[in-house]
Amino acid sequence: RANRMFHPEDSIVDVCGVKVGGKQITVMAGPCSVETREQIIGVAEDVKQMGAAILRGGAFKPRTSPYSFQGLQETGLDLLKEAKAVTGLPIITEIMSADKIERFVEDVDVIQVGARNMQNFELLKELGKTDKPILLKRGLSATIEEWLMSAEYIMAGGNDNVILCERGIRTFENYTRNTLDLSAIPAVKKLSHLPVVVDPSHAAGMWWMVEPLAKAAVAVGADGLIIEVHNDPEHALCDGAQSLKPERFGRLMQDLKIIAGAV
Template sequence: MKDLKLAGLTSEKKTSSIEVNGVTIGGKEIILMGGPCAVESSAQMSQSAETVKKAGGKILRGGVFKPRTSPYSFQGLGREGLNYLVQAAKEQDLLCVTEVIDAQSLDLVVNNVDIIQIGARNMQNFELLKLAGKIDKPIILKRGLSATIEEWLLAAEYILAAGNPQVILCERGIRTFEPSTRNTLDLSAVGVAKEVSHLPVIVDPSHAAGRRDLISSLSKAALAAGADGLLIEMHPNPAEAVSDGPQSLTPEQFVQLAGELGVVANSVDRVYVCAGQRDSDTLESLRAEINNLDQNIIGQLATRMQLVRKIGEQKRLDRVKDSNREKEIMQRLVDLAEELQLPSELVKRIYPLIFEFGVQSQIKTRVAQDRDIEQPFFSAGSK
């Protein structure tokens, strides 16, 4: 692809992550963003924020300027809606994102939200892209309805070239001949974009499918395909939504899906942190979940110890301890802890113990092994 001077990857820069107020997009952690298509009321946004928080989501979405296909459809609450969005995000300590459609809406939201979205219909609004390039806020750039991946990346290049390095690509389905879904989610676009560009890529399965029954499977497929995050529509009462009701998840479905993302994330060497789904947060249910987690932690430690012993079998007894390897593991885990907002001190205290027991176990394995090798020699005459 030509002209990807800034969006294209180089030998030094294969991936880039975007750090926004304590949330890293494009790191190890999968970032979940959710909320209604359009901001309708203060109560609707408060309930949505509560659900996003419960699901382990980090970012609340909500449109206040709506570029609708029909001029007679709801066009958004503007400034009033912006206040509801910002307030609800604040209540739950979430970040927020909203779409801008022109210079005025950009001006209005730029100092209030954490992330700005440029929607599919404006992907090639080059003047808007240039304006987005002049601000110091991350931009989610949705792929246009009929845009090739190259056109999408060149749109990102406009923002980058104008001076804003914080671009997050968002695949949201493209127009094909298939009428069963609103659009066709192009999951290969995630891989292709990542092959040619260093920018983080997220997926919006809601606008792609246009129907809520497909959102769960498409979200998981998106993670498997390498997406760094998900942007999912959820409404406290989808039947009453002023826009995109049929594709919006209910709060229960949203939390359930979030609870299922962790295993998919782990299978592709990523992390999704969500305190699981419970009917209600009773002391008993919370403790049951902790018991379950503790069991997993011990199980994983046992597997780790087995691997450490296997490594021990391959090493010389005088080279059992490898300080460089330990340092490298520690650095990686401290970085991960910081990304997951876990005190890095915890990792710094636990891991030396884990290493120590690993090394001891390797020494024992080696000594036993060496004895076994010598055994036939000693036992030959005695039998």
């Protein structure tokens, strides 16, 4: 079902009227994690004004260490809902287990499957029974074929609203947090009709590299971006080092228009 052979035209996923795929570049932005009401609503207002179409914010966080901030969980979902009510921006947030699907279907506009859960097949099957847009991140060490097969798991259940997300992969290189696989974008576009967005933040791991990678992603044909933006990156509870301040995000949005117009 994800294969372009059986579906030659590009798919467009509709998120509360915001289109992902097709002609325009759709930008999702917001903090790695929802921290406080002031933080999420403040960042939501900023990124909306700068042209983001969807608000991101983690409530359930897949942290490497069990002693790191695990997210505000249910409270985080409540705060995202408030930010949506204030700004009108649809919201995307990560799910980690199938027992939360009901709540996510109720309150969230795009359900994110993180890199670490790309091959959680039972979760993918359950998400396939919903009709929610799903953003499927590429696994840390997943091949393009494995990634597309995971999309297939969701689609096999009847949910065709899948958005792929390239967020960098594990390689021998350790200067960057991950290695952004830019060639995956044209590859996936050839193999599949699904929209693909790029996450330059988790690929780079460093805020100053987000801008060039975001531009490159648009230049190679990505349908959108998901970018971490924080009002106070120095004190962020998660991924501050790779988060843009709102002003810098705003400048990037202006530059992206020029590149999007040229491709």
